[in-house]
Amino acid sequence: MRLAWGEVVEVLETRLGLQRLAVRVDGRDAVAVCLPSLTGACAAGDRVLLNTTAVDLDLGTGGAHFIVARDDERGFSDASGGHIMKLRYTPLQRDVLAVEEQASEHAEALRDADDLGGVPVVCCPLHSHVLPVAAAIKEGVPDARVVYVMADDAALPLAISDAVAQMRAVGLLDGTVTTGHAFGGDLEAVTLHSGLLAAVRVLSADAVVAAIGPGVPGTGSVFGHGGVAAGEAINAVAALRGAPVAALRISFADPRERHRGVSHHSFVALGRVALARARVAVPRLEPPEADVVERALESAGIWERHERVIVDARMPDTRGVPMRSMGRSPHDDPVFFLAAAAAGSVAASLIRRPRRSRA
Known part of the structure; x- marks a missing residue:
């Protein structure tokens, strides 16, 4: 870890839960992200302590430092009224009002809840799947309520996602739940299981997109990556009697061999981690890409464990997002986005009517 003092030069952007700042640190101009729920909001001229570690290591954080604290004798207070801590036992641990706890207005609705009632949940290995999945669901069922449940296997603050902010603005998402140590959703949940239940029982979701946040971690090892979360989500959905739908990670543009064709992330999630049966959406492709995908899934034993659903997928209308x-864009790697859209189309076909009333 590396921490350094700097100064806020300008507030470049402010949106719910996030500020993007121009800062000067180590005698150089840079960009920093402030999460006001952890540090309080920043203003030009503030002296700030920055975590510069990821940028120094050239990791995928969008080229930004993160504000750790402001040098402000007034301090900062933002009590939630709850008693569940996220980022527990770290210097930035904060209280949230979890949707399940007794102080929550939704505690009664969730106290004995243990069933999703067959609601479809698309289980994604990447955050970048959320947009095409949700857009495809909305195309299939325009008035469907779609809720994003974000696990804590990658980025923890939901506010860091530009895509989610834009999706909310154009109506592609109707609600968000952050689970585990992830934070910043419309609802905070202690576990993925209770977060899924809250999406359905509190936010009245017709379909759910379960995925990690931005910045998928990966090591090149069999299990050391964020794709494992998709398999764990399938197990959670099945345990709660929902309808798990798996989004495949497919690419013919990724230069890394382990991610070309069907990514090893999908093989591990579906072939080893997921112990319950899921519908696996496969976009209908032309040879030779179709042959590559089918041979890979067959040889990995995926169809011995899961149900194949072939989909005539197309690029969904993302309403300008x-x-x-x-x-990479859909022009660069169309199959990647078609695979995610295929999963959204399958979920749309599973939506039941009439919709549940809001708790």
Whole structure:
């Protein structure tokens, strides 16, 4: 870890839960992110302590430092009224009002809740799947309530996601739940399981997108990556009697061999981690890409464990929100986004009517 003092030069952007700042640190101009729920809001001229570690290591944080604290004798207070701590036992631990706890207005609705009632949940290995999945669900069922449940296997603050902020603005998402140590959703939940239940029982979701936040971690090892979360989500959905739908990670543009064709993340999530059966959405492709995908899934034993659903997928209408993953657009890597859209189409086909009333 590296911490350094700097000064806020200008507030570049302010949106719910996040500020983007121009700062000067180590005698150089840089960009920093402030999460006001952890430090309080910043203003030009503030002296701030920055975590510069990820930028110094050239990691995928969008090229930004993070504000750790402001040099402000007034301090900072933002009590939630709850008693559940996120980022527990770290210097930035903060209290949240968890949707399940007794002080929550929704405690009664969730106290004995243990069933999703067959609601479809798309289980994604990447955050960049959330947009095409949700857009495809909305195309299939325009008035469907779609809720994003964010696990804590990658980025922890939901506010860091530009895509989610834009999706909320254009109506592609109707609610958000952050689970585990992830924070900043419309609802805070202690576990992925209770977060899924809150999405359905409190936010009246017709369909749920379960995924990690931005910045998927990866090591090149069999299990050391964020894709494992997709398999764990399938197990959670099945345990709660929902309808798990798996989004495949497929790419023919990724230069890394382990991610070309069907990514090893999907093989591990579906072939080893997921102990419950899921519908696996496969976009209908032309040879030779179709052959590569089918041979890979067959040889990995995926169809011995899960149900194949072939989908005539197309690029969904994202209402102007740009789709990108690893710096690539649908023009660069169309199959990646078609695979995610296929999963959204499957979820849309599973939506039941009438919709549940809001708790």
